Structure formats: C-alpha cells, structure tokens
Amino acid sequence: MKIDVLSLFPEMFSGVFGQSILKKAQEKDALELRVIDFREFSTNKHRNVDDYPYGGGAGMVLTPQPLFDAVEHLTKEAPVKPRIILLCPQGETFTQSKAEELAEEEHLIFLCGHYEGYDERVREHLVTDEISIGDYVLTGGELGAMVVIDAVGRLLPNVLGKEASHQEDSFSTGLLEHPQYTRPADFRGMKVPDVLMSGNHKNIEIWRKKESLKRTYERRPDLLEKITLTKEEEIWLNEIKDHKTT
Incomplete structure (x- = not known):
C-alpha cells in the first residue's frame, strides 16, 4: 500500500512513522509512506495557503488551489485511483470496519488541514472520504491522520506476523x-x-x-x-x- 499525507507540518510524522509497527511495515515493503508539505504547491508568491472567508467570520480558510494541485501531482501517473481522505470533525466517525475497508486499497491520500477549515470546493470536488476520529476539535488533521494510518497499517498482510493478531x-x-x-x-x-x-x-x-x-x-x-x-x-x-x- 502507498500512503501520501499532505500537511503543513510534515515533521510531526517523523516519530510516529519511524517507530514500532509502522516502521516494520515499511521495512517489509508492505507500506510506503510519504509526507508532503502542500505549501510547496502554492502559486502565491508568499506561499500562502489560506485566506479570509467570504462573508466574514473568525479565522482563516484553506484555499483550494494548493490542495488540488498537490493531489493532481500525486495522482497524474497513479496506476489506480486513490481514496482521498479529508480529516475533519464533520466527517464519518472512524471505526474498525472503516480501517478494514481502507486496508483493501492500494493508495490513500490524507489531507490534513489547519486554521478554521477548508474551502467547500475541496469537500465537494476533491475528496472521496471525510473522517473524524471523535466528537472534538483538534488544532489540525495530523493527529487524526496518524490514528487512521496506524489502524490501517497494522491490518496489512504480514505486518503483525500472525493474521489472528488482529482478527x-x-x-x-x-x-x-x-x-x-x-x-x-x-x-x-x-x-x-x-x-x-x-x-x-x-x-x-x-x-x-x-x-x-x-x-x-x-x-x-x-x-x-x-x-x-x-x-x-x-x-x-x-x-x-x-x-x-x-
């Protein structure tokens, strides 16, 4: 399985992805993990990825352009269409059955946002799944992505050693x-x-x-x-x- 994570804080993942079961999964070539700073895809000269919301309101909203361009870059030569997963409090509550479903895929892309939210066009036209790890709000999607990836990664063949370990x-x-x-x-x-x-x-x-x-x-x-x-x-x-x- 290949997993790409789009985040503004890629350094947050180094400890989690470099330890324990996820590290072993990568060493066994069962899992390929990449974390990409989607700020690099911003066409704004200041590399901004957020802007004020139309209609006013508190906080900043992530603009669609960097995320769309980043996903298009990751999928332009992809042999299979990936599931594109948005981490957000409004999403479907994450469960073991969802982890088992995602573990059947070949390629997953996780979008980790910050600030007040996403431009709605990201939800409507880019993502395939919206996932929440619980009824609370975090400062960003990174921790949620780590939870989902850990739950999915341990289900991949030969990762835990014994199939019955997770059954x-x-x-x-x-x-x-x-x-x-x-x-x-x-x-x-x-x-x-x-x-x-x-x-x-x-x-x-x-x-x-x-x-x-x-x-x-x-x-x-x-x-x-x-x-x-x-x-x-x-x-x-x-x-x-x-x-x-x-």
Missing part, C-alpha cells in the same frame, strides 16, 4: 475483546482462570466468547444492537443479564 481485536468481530492473561499464573493471589490453563481448546474458545459478550454488555451495550448473535450467543447473553440482576 480477534476489539470491534473486529463487533464485540469487545475478551480478557487476556500471561505468566505468572498466580500474581499476589490474583489467579489466572483455570480454564485458560486446562489445555481444552474448545472450552477456552467458549470462555473467551462468553467473556467477550460479557465485557461488551457491561461496557458497550450499544454494540450489541449492531450485530446478529447466534442462538448460542443469545443464550449466553441472557445468562449474563440474569446474573447481573441477581
């Missing part, structure tokens, strides 16, 4: 992930559940599914409204609810 993540199945334990089996009197050390893989799988349902019901019951449970899972969930009320 059981919270939200990948529609539910929160089950509890995890490691050695020692007894830490200060706090013991690992016996079933996990039993060697009975069928019982372990059942325990994990039940715990996943329980954790979701207790912490994010809204997620249960979005998925279809099996008859067995419905029975387990009713048992969890009954136990909660007793």
Whole structure:
C-alpha cells in the first residue's frame, strides 16, 4: 500500500512513522509512506495557503488551489485511483470496519488541514472520504491522520506476523475483546482462570466468547444492537443479564 499525507507540518510524522509497527511495515515493503508539505504547491508568491472567508467570520480558510494541485501531482501517473481522505470533525466517525475497508486499497491520500477549515470546493470536488476520529476539535488533521494510518497499517498482510493478531481485536468481530492473561499464573493471589490453563481448546474458545459478550454488555451495550448473535450467543447473553440482576 502507498500512503501520501499532505500537511503543513510534515515533521510531526517523523516519530510516529519511524517507530514500532509502522516502521516494520515499511521495512517489509508492505507500506510506503510519504509526507508532503502542500505549501510547496502554492502559486502565491508568499506561499500562502489560506485566506479570509467570504462573508466574514473568525479565522482563516484553506484555499483550494494548493490542495488540488498537490493531489493532481500525486495522482497524474497513479496506476489506480486513490481514496482521498479529508480529516475533519464533520466527517464519518472512524471505526474498525472503516480501517478494514481502507486496508483493501492500494493508495490513500490524507489531507490534513489547519486554521478554521477548508474551502467547500475541496469537500465537494476533491475528496472521496471525510473522517473524524471523535466528537472534538483538534488544532489540525495530523493527529487524526496518524490514528487512521496506524489502524490501517497494522491490518496489512504480514505486518503483525500472525493474521489472528488482529482478527480477534476489539470491534473486529463487533464485540469487545475478551480478557487476556500471561505468566505468572498466580500474581499476589490474583489467579489466572483455570480454564485458560486446562489445555481444552474448545472450552477456552467458549470462555473467551462468553467473556467477550460479557465485557461488551457491561461496557458497550450499544454494540450489541449492531450485530446478529447466534442462538448460542443469545443464550449466553441472557445468562449474563440474569446474573447481573441477581
């Protein structure tokens, strides 16, 4: 996968892109990351990329010309049409399913804005997706882009090593992930559940599914409204609810 980021502050990405999983993804040639300062595409003699909004109002608005020219430069010889993603508070809330969808693409371009917002023509005629990482406002789109890229990058083939590493993540199945334990089996009197050390893989799988349902019901019951449970899972969930009320 190729990912291009258009930002006025490209130096913000050096630490994130040069560490941990994203670094390994690049070393394995699973991911190519580039950060471009779109100010370089401004035709204004002062390299300005923003201007006052028509109709008045506070703040400055990013002008369309540098962004359009930068995207056209990046895509003029592209073998496939990229997804062009605008980071903004008004966008679709980012989810694990969106990360999985984007991980199927060959080329992504992220637009990271600053100031008061974007010229509306950028939204209407340039981007394919608008994404928000939450109902709050940041000083720019860079942090949002880092979050999305990290979530997408770890899903690429051979990046995590084991495919199952992300298949059981919270939200990948529609539910929160089950509890995890490691050695020692007894830490200060706090013991690992016996079933996990039993060697009975069928019982372990059942325990994990039940715990996943329980954790979701207790912490994010809204997620249960979005998925279809099996008859067995419905029975387990009713048992969890009954136990909660007793």
